[in-house]
Amino acid sequence: MNAMRFDFRHVAVLLVALLLTACATGPRVRTDYDPSADFSRYRTWGFYKPIAMEESGYSSWISDRIKDDVRREMEARGYRYVESDPDLQVNFQGIVREKTDVWSVPRTDYQYFYSYRRRAYFAMPFWYDDTQVHQYTEGTLTVDLVDAERNRMVWTGAAIGRVTKRTPHERLAEVDKAIASIFAQYPYRAGSTVPVATD
Template sequence: MRFLFPLIGLCMLMSCGPAAKFDYDPATDFSQYKTYKWFPTLETGVNEFDNRRMMRSVDSILQSRGFVESETADFMINFYTVEEIVPPNTVGIGIGSGGGGIAVGGSGSIPVGGNKILQTLTLDFVDPAKDELIWQGVAVRKYFTTATPEQKKEHYLKVALKLLQSYPPNK
């Protein structure tokens, strides 16, 4: 029993951050990619504020790792989102009574909190010379519609950090 509570706490902490998956061609030499630029037209599925938040987050992470934004880039970046509304959690209430072989019961549920959005964000890196996808990361995270601008900035930074944790893959 004394091991159960720390295990539950660890599971809860692990579920708080975004989940991310990556894909790339292992034969690609990622050491040749030093400069990047964003696709000129992004159809991301989010508003302009969130576009800028995500782009600034990715820029800051890549630049802190020595990558340089350039018009003559080695790779280009695209991102897009798919959002799904998640209904609120509910708390169930039940009552029952029985005796003499007869049972009576009832139950109901109360919604807790409002709707949340499950946001799937995909980040693509494309080699413009070959016109090929060289790396892709996909992250899934809850996004709260009532978040403040600062919370939204933090949301996109966490997603970008999670996505880019494995880029470049053969370093």
């Protein structure tokens, strides 16, 4: 049997599945959009081909879960899924990076001196900054909405958090939370250009 070829993209998918547990309130979410896009034109959607997370040539249970979550979020906003010629195409990607935090903590210490005049030891305080370095892994899960006719991205959302060890069931729950957090910031419904309130 041939040994399995190491594929960084597959590892990245699994690592991103561990992410987004930095705080109790969930991941940090950032969004951006094309101000020239007419969102009232979009009523149908499909998945971009190939999906960036599956460029290695195969899917995983993580990418399948993301697809299910995306389908739920898009349908909740009135978009209809179609296999061919959709108005919008949804693409998603996971990226893992090593990060370093560096900060200073003020400290106080004492040096002791002997006074021959007083025939005793006395303490002299001094202050200094203690530099702390912490390395960690950060994962980013990005969802892009692409105008299919122009092949142009019109909206993007990213959930960012630290990668931590989780069980497979916990990883899937974190993926669900990440996709929900991203789409909570998407302000449009199908066929409408009027933004709705977001969290």
